[in-house]
Amino acid sequence: MADYVIETWNLSKQYDGKAGCKNISLQVPRGSVFGFLGQNGAGKSTFVRTMLGLLHPTNGQAVMLGQPIESVESRRKVGYLPELFRYPDWLTGIQLLEHHAELCGLSRSARKPVIRDVLARVGLSGREKERIRGYSKGMQQRIGLACALLSDPELIFLDEPTSALDPIGRKEVRELIAELRDQGKTVFLNSHLLSEMESVCNHVGIIHRGELVVHGEWQKLSAVLPQVELTLGAGSRGALEQLPAFVTQKNLVKSDAELEQWLVTLDQEGRVPQLLEVLLARGAAVHEVVRKRQSLEEVFLYWVQKKEGEAHVAHHENHV
């Protein structure tokens, strides 16, 4: 049986019947890095805040680490870095971590090494005695990350965790997420920076206008369009004329005096041998066949446009 750290059934949080998130049903497997993708205002943060009990759902149910989200117990082994990270600026970094450590139930003797460790992990060692009001935005995000890691959580929600970080900081956060994944932690990553998520996520969910469009393993979702990149000899263009129906689209990517590169879209997976058979029978000089994987951005746009198209059709039908 699959082991999920998050399971939701039609979870909704709406404001006067609008905005927020609607009928979200998803499962997040233990040990995964789950990327929750969506445009600004799509409902990503609303979903996370509902999971953490900051917002009360208007409908549906959810379980986190085996406990209903209404119970305090569901948050015992959870870390959270909010999108709007604001901390009491009159505290020093270490005072903030000490208060959080106390709330996590860490004993006085256990606190020191844990705090030292998280400070090192987020790159704030040596700055912990400064007041938070003197921290840059990036440092505040780092101290927030340290807070999220304090309780050695099994599940960590990171809501736009690199929004205030410089490129080096972003790379460090990506490495930290990979490290957490290697430790068997589950990371729920909210972001609209698709390129960043692509490198760390193994599961993704796409949310659009408050509704979950699709979710699942990134590897599977990235094959939304079976495509191959064909490199043919310059004189082989004729072989691509009037191809069988399973080739839905073909586009010339680039060409020079000797070679031509084509992007060919197939109607389903497993058509590549048939395609090659046809091309070779027509005497094409096939230099290279590479299966094309969609980028996260392409996958995201594919599903969002598909959803928009469905919504448009439904809207049109309702008016006819």
Added chain:
Amino acid sequence: MWPIMKITYREMLSKRIFTITILMSLAFLLLFGVATGYASRELGDILGNDAESLLQRSFLSTQLLGMGLYIGSFITALLAILSSVGSIASEVESHQIDTWLARALPRSKYLLGKFCGLASMLALYALMMFLGLLGINQFVGGGALAVPFSAGQVLSGLGFFVLMPIILVCVSLLLSSITTTVTGGIVLIILYGISFIGGFVEQLGSIVGEASLVNIGIISSLLFPTDSLFRKATIALFDTADDPLSFASQGLFGSTSAPSDAMLVYTLFYGAAALWLAVRLFARRDV
């Protein structure tokens, strides 16, 4: 709850309003001490030892201390309002509360932790203010202006004086948990003002024998009962209002119309109900 209490202490001490209030309170006590010292010296010279002089001396001493206690109670109330009305609302507005509440911490514990922290700090402040004023009256006022009272009277008066900011914190937390800092602050200051003015109107009505004015005072006390606690404190300290020779019933800061014990019970119930409501409503609130 203890970690929230601790952070509440730290927050209060770090806020400029607390430091300013402490400094202004010390300035007020100094001024009160100087005034008491001068008054004591002057009155010692003017008043003799005959019965009339003794009555005059007693009247003046209770009036001076009553005035000090009134202003002390006003400062304490302002500190209670300003330090507690934003304690939850401002954290919700700035989203500072998110990381605290995302922990395995029931909201009731968060709110009660805030209450215990604020109430204990303000109770300590009120205690210092009360004892400071009494100390000045006793030691600076000397023989001429020292109000004679027993330890029981002091304890009883202190209890009422300290209870006032605690009740204010209860109501303040209720407002802070359901509305914004500005709205809560305005509502609370208006309520306190109603109680403040209502107290005067009631005393005035009692002096001129106008029942409608007394009723207005009673209604304002029911709406917000902090003024009746001040009246109770002065009565407990100076005398009983039923005594025809009571000095507690005279002058601008006296209590001609004494709040009943039922009013005291009502006040306690009022505070407890506000706190209970705050816990209930905050648990349901989206932050």
